[in-house]
Amino acid sequence: MPGVRADAARNREAILRATEELLTAHGPDRVSLDAVAAAAGVGKGTIFRRFGSRTGLFQELLAERAARIGEAVATGPPPLGPGAPPHDRLSAFLDALAVLAAGNIALIAAHEQACASDKHADPTYRRWHDHLTALVRELRPDADAEFLAHVLLGSFDGDLVRRTTSRGGTARLRTAVRDLASALLAPAPGP
Template sequence: MAAERADAARNREAILRATEELLALHGPERISLDAVAARAGVGKGTVFRRFGSRTGLFQSLLAERAARIRAAIDGGPPPLGPGAPPRDRLLAFLDELAGLAAKNIALIAAHEQACAADKHQDPTYRRWHDHLAGLVGQLRPEADAEFVAHLLLGSFDGELVRRMTGSGGVDRLRAAVRDLATTVAPESAR
C-alpha cells in the first residue's frame, strides 16, 4: 500500500479535526460536508472524495478514535491485549469502550444516526462485536455469544452514555457495563 501524500494527510487531519469541532459546537444534526470543508479550509470535493458522505466521515473519525484500542487488543499488554484470561480481557475492553464513549458522546451519537440502517455492518462495530463474541464464547460456550456481544455494545448507545455520564460520570458507566457483563457472561466454571 502506498504511503499517504503529506498534503493528503494534512487535509485528512484538518477534516477530522473540523468534524470534531463542529460536533462539539452544534451536535450531529447541523453537520454538512460544506460546513466541514469550510472549517477545514478545503474544498467540498476534497471531503467528498476522501470520505464519500457524512456516514463515511463519521465512520472514519470513530475508527481513528478506536485505533489505539484496536492496536492494544491485537498486540498490546494484558489485560486488554493477548495473554490475559477472557474475563479480564472482556472487562478491560469494556472499560476502554466506556472511556472512548464518554469522551466522544457527540461522535457516537452522530455515528449512530449516520449508520442507523447498517450499524451492525460498520467496520469498527464489527471488530468490536467479533472481539466481544469471541471472549463471551470462551466464558460461556453454551450462550449465544453473538447476541450477548450485541447486547453489551448496546450499552454504548449515545443517548444512554450521555444520561449515565451526566449523573455519575464515566465511572458510573464503567461500573454499570461491568455489572451487565459479569451477569450475562460470568467466568465459566473450571
C-alpha cells in the same frame, strides 16, 4: 500515513479535526459537509473524494479513535492485550470502550445516526463485536455469544452514554457496563 501526499494527509487531519470540533460545538444534527469543508479550509469535493459521504466521514473519525483500542487488543499488554484470562480481557475491553464513548459522545451519536440503516455492518462495530463474541464464547460456551456481544455493545448507545455519564461520569458508565456483563455472563443455573 505512508504513501499519502503531504497535502492530502494535512487535509485529512484538518477535515477530521473540523468535524470533531463541529460535533462538540453543535451536535450531530448540525454538522453538514459544507460546514466541515468551510471549517477545514478545503472544498466540499475534497471531503467527498476522501470520505465518500457524511457517513464515511463519521466512520473514519470513529475508526481513528478506536484504532488505539484495536492495537492494544491485538498486540498490547494484558489485560487488554493477549495473555490475560478472558474475564480480565472482557473487563478491560469494556472499560476502554466506556472511556472512548464517554469522551466522544457527540461522535458516537453522529456515527449512530449516519450508520442507522446498518450499523452492524460498520467496520469498527464489526471488530468490536467479533472481539466480544470470542471472549463471551470462552466465558460462556453454552450462551449465544453473538447476541450477548450485541447486547453489550448496545450499552454504548450515544443517548444512553450521555444520560449515564451526566449523573456519575465515566466511572458510572464503566461500573454499569461491567455489572451488565457480569449478569449476562453468570453461569447458567442448574436444571
